[in-house]
Amino acid sequence: MSLSSIIAILSLVTQLSTLKILKDKNPLIIPNSWTPILEGKVDIADRKKYYVCLSYFKDSQTKEEKLAYLSSPVRFNCANKLEKNFEFIIPKLNNVTFKIVKEENTAEISFINKGKFEQVYIPFLNIPLSLWSKDETFDSEVLASEKVKRRFPGVLVLPQEKSDRKNELMGELTDRxxxxxxxxxxxxxxxxxxxxxxxxxxxxxxxxxxxxxxxxxxxxxxxxxxxxxxxxxxxxxxxxxxxxxxxxxxxxxxxxxxxxxxxxxxxxxxxxxxxxxx
Amino acid sequence: MKKNHIVILFLFIIGIGTFFAFFNGQNVPDTKVQAGAGVVSFEKVLDQISRTWMSGASQLEQATVKKCTKEEIPNTFYQCNPDFLKCALQDKVLHGYRINLSKHGKEFKIYSKSEESDGNWPDYALLVELKNIEDPKLSREILLTDECRSLYLPRRVYHYGKLTQKWNWDNFDRHIFVDKHVVTNRDIREWVDQTEVKNIKFNESELHLPSLYLTSEQMENFCRYRGKKVLKAEVFDAISILPFDNAVVDRAQEFNSIVPWSRKEQSVSKAWQKIKKDPCKKAVSSECKLEEKELAHFRNPSWTGHYMVMGGYLEYMVNMIHPRRNLKVSSMYFERLSPWFRLGERAFWDGDGFSFRNFNWRGEDPLKEFRNFGVTFRCMKEQYYHESF
Structure with a gap:
C-alpha cells in the first residue's frame, strides 16, 4: 500500500460531519486488539450516515503494528471490528503515533513504514476550529450552523461519493x-x-x-x-x-x-x- | 587516574552525548507529507474562494473589482453574492483547479432545502465545482453557505414596542439570527431564476436596490426559500432599541431608547437637535438626498450591526402581539420630525398592494407627494443547539 493511497483513503475523513476524538495524544494501546484512534460520522448526499473508524493494532508477541480504516452504513463499535471487515490495512508499521494538531485543525499520524519514518497530516476541512477544545461528539446541526466558524468560512466540502437515493426530508408545506x-x-x-x-x-x-x-x-x-x-x-x-x-x-x-x-x-x-x- | 585515561573518558562521554543527541533528533521524519500535495493545493483554492465569497471586492485585484463592482455600491452587497463570485472567479484556474459555478444551463446552482430532493444539505447554499485540470479524479464540489448576511442576536431579555408598553421576552432558549439588511432585487431575481416562481415584481436593472413590490405572502415564500422566515416585530425592536444596560441581560430593565443611536433621549426633536453632523447619517428621511435614500438599506447600523432600523424604506414585519402594527413607517416618505421617527411605533399594511389605501397610517399620513409606496422586508432564523458557544 503506497503512501499516496493511504493519504487518499484517509483524506475521506475530511468530510466528517461529526467527529469523536478518542484521544488527542498517543492512544492507550491494548495489545492484540484493535484500538480506535478516530471515529466519526459522515453525512452523504442521500442523508444516509456512514460511520468511519481508524484503528490501530499491535501484536504483543511479534510487535507488528497495523493501521486500519473502515466505513459502514451501520453503526458499529470501532474497537470490536474483525480484521477481515476493515476496508484497508497498512501492515508492518512501527512506532505509530497519533495526535490532533489543534492549531492547524489536522490529525497527524506518524509511523515507520518499511524502515522509513513517515508522517501524514489529514486536514479536517469541514470541522470548525472552535470545536477542538472538547473531547465530545458534535452533531451536524452544530456544524451547519451560522455561528460556528469553519476552517474556511462559508465553505462546506462535499464527499466525492454521492448517492442517487431520494431524500428523506420531513414535512409538507400544508402540514399543520x-x-x-x-x-x-x-x-x-x-x-x-x-x-x-x-x-x-x-x-x-x-x-x-x-x-x-x-x-x-x-x-x-x-x-x-x-x-x-x-x-x-x-x-x-x-x-x-x-x-x-x-x-x-x-x-x-x-x-x-x-x-x-x-x-x-x-x-x-x-x-x-x-x-x-x- | 592518568591524564590519558581522563581524556579517553572525556571523549567517551562526549561520544555518548552525541549518540543520544543524534537519536533524539530522529523525530524529524524521512517523509513528511501534508496529506498529499493535491490536498495542499485544494486547501489553497478553498482559502481563496472563502476569502472572495466572504470579503467581496475588498480582497481582489483592481481589474476584477472594476469589472465586477460599481463604486457607488457598498461592498456589503458583494459579500456572499453568487453573481459577484461568478463574475470574479468563473473559469479562473486557481492552484490547478478551474472554478465553475454554472450548472444545468443556469448561471449558478443554489441548493435550497425547501426545493431540493437531495437530503441533508444546508438550508441554503451555492454549489461550486472545482475541476482539477491535471487529474479529473481530484475534482470536487463544495457548497458556499451565506455567512455574511445575518447577525446573531445576543441572548438577553428584550423589550417590545413603545416605552409605555411593558412587554418583555427573551431568547435564552434559542439562537436567533437576523439578516443585516433587507432583501434586494438581486436576491429576488435569483429566487425567480432558481425556482421559476411566477408573478414576482422586481427591478431588474437596479439589482442592488431593495425589493419593494412583493406581497406579504410572497415575502414569506422568499424567506422560506432561504430557510428563514419574515422578521418578527419583537425581534425588530430587539435589534433597534438600545438596551438599558448592555451588561445586565437577565432582567426586564426599563428601556428608554426612542432612537437607535442614543438611550438617553426622551424627545425625538431633542435627539435630532443633538446631531452635530449630517442627520441623514443617523436616519434617512424626506429631507435627505436621493442617493442617500436609494442606499439607505446599507446605512445606519444599529447597536447589533443591523442596517436601516430607522428611516429609509418602509419595512414589513410579522406582529402577532399587535397584528395591525406590522409596518416600520419612519422612512423617506416622512420628515424627520414626524412622530414616526421613534422606535416602537408602527402602522399597518394589508400585505397586498402598494397604494395609499393599502395602508393605515393611523392619522399620520405621509407627505402629500407620495401616494404609492414600496415595502421592504428582511428575514430571520431561529436555531437550536444543545449547548451554547
Missing amino acids: YSKGNTKVCHDFNSKCVETMAFECDQCRYGWFSVVGRGCEEGTRKFCGVDRCGHKNEPACQRGFIHKRLKSKNDVCSPESSTAYCKNGLQLMCNSQKVLVCI
Whole structure:
C-alpha cells in the first residue's frame, strides 16, 4: 500500500460531519486488539450516515503494528471490528503515533513504514476550529450552523461519493399542528428527559417549538412552517426567563406568561401539554 | 587516574552525548507529507474562494473589482453574492483547479432545502465545482453557505414596542439570527431564476436596490426559500432599541431608547437637535438626498450591526402581539420630525398592494407627494443547539 493511497483513503475523513476524538495524544494501546484512534460520522448526499473508524493494532508477541480504516452504513463499535471487515490495512508499521494538531485543525499520524519514518497530516476541512477544545461528539446541526466558524468560512466540502437515493426530508408545506399531521423532530418526556434527538435539520420547511412542559433542557419541536400564535396552532415562545418564573405545573395554563397568541386569542393547554391558541 | 585515561573518558562521554543527541533528533521524519500535495493545493483554492465569497471586492485585484463592482455600491452587497463570485472567479484556474459555478444551463446552482430532493444539505447554499485540470479524479464540489448576511442576536431579555408598553421576552432558549439588511432585487431575481416562481415584481436593472413590490405572502415564500422566515416585530425592536444596560441581560430593565443611536433621549426633536453632523447619517428621511435614500438599506447600523432600523424604506414585519402594527413607517416618505421617527411605533399594511389605501397610517399620513409606496422586508432564523458557544 503506497503512501499516496493511504493519504487518499484517509483524506475521506475530511468530510466528517461529526467527529469523536478518542484521544488527542498517543492512544492507550491494548495489545492484540484493535484500538480506535478516530471515529466519526459522515453525512452523504442521500442523508444516509456512514460511520468511519481508524484503528490501530499491535501484536504483543511479534510487535507488528497495523493501521486500519473502515466505513459502514451501520453503526458499529470501532474497537470490536474483525480484521477481515476493515476496508484497508497498512501492515508492518512501527512506532505509530497519533495526535490532533489543534492549531492547524489536522490529525497527524506518524509511523515507520518499511524502515522509513513517515508522517501524514489529514486536514479536517469541514470541522470548525472552535470545536477542538472538547473531547465530545458534535452533531451536524452544530456544524451547519451560522455561528460556528469553519476552517474556511462559508465553505462546506462535499464527499466525492454521492448517492442517487431520494431524500428523506420531513414535512409538507400544508402540514399543520392543528390538523395533527406535523411530525415531531425533537422531544422530551414529562420528566424533561430527551426522548428524541434533535432531527429538525431534516425538516424541509423548517421547524417550530411548542411550549408547555417548561423544560429547561429544551422544547418539543415539530417540522413545518411556523404558524405560532394563530388560531388552533401552538402559542409563540416568549422565552426562558418566563419559563423559570413559574413552576413547571404553571407553564401549561391559560394564565401562563411563557407563551403568547395573536391578539384576540387565548391560551389553552391541550391534552399533549402544549399551549395552543384558541 | 592518568591524564590519558581522563581524556579517553572525556571523549567517551562526549561520544555518548552525541549518540543520544543524534537519536533524539530522529523525530524529524524521512517523509513528511501534508496529506498529499493535491490536498495542499485544494486547501489553497478553498482559502481563496472563502476569502472572495466572504470579503467581496475588498480582497481582489483592481481589474476584477472594476469589472465586477460599481463604486457607488457598498461592498456589503458583494459579500456572499453568487453573481459577484461568478463574475470574479468563473473559469479562473486557481492552484490547478478551474472554478465553475454554472450548472444545468443556469448561471449558478443554489441548493435550497425547501426545493431540493437531495437530503441533508444546508438550508441554503451555492454549489461550486472545482475541476482539477491535471487529474479529473481530484475534482470536487463544495457548497458556499451565506455567512455574511445575518447577525446573531445576543441572548438577553428584550423589550417590545413603545416605552409605555411593558412587554418583555427573551431568547435564552434559542439562537436567533437576523439578516443585516433587507432583501434586494438581486436576491429576488435569483429566487425567480432558481425556482421559476411566477408573478414576482422586481427591478431588474437596479439589482442592488431593495425589493419593494412583493406581497406579504410572497415575502414569506422568499424567506422560506432561504430557510428563514419574515422578521418578527419583537425581534425588530430587539435589534433597534438600545438596551438599558448592555451588561445586565437577565432582567426586564426599563428601556428608554426612542432612537437607535442614543438611550438617553426622551424627545425625538431633542435627539435630532443633538446631531452635530449630517442627520441623514443617523436616519434617512424626506429631507435627505436621493442617493442617500436609494442606499439607505446599507446605512445606519444599529447597536447589533443591523442596517436601516430607522428611516429609509418602509419595512414589513410579522406582529402577532399587535397584528395591525406590522409596518416600520419612519422612512423617506416622512420628515424627520414626524412622530414616526421613534422606535416602537408602527402602522399597518394589508400585505397586498402598494397604494395609499393599502395602508393605515393611523392619522399620520405621509407627505402629500407620495401616494404609492414600496415595502421592504428582511428575514430571520431561529436555531437550536444543545449547548451554547
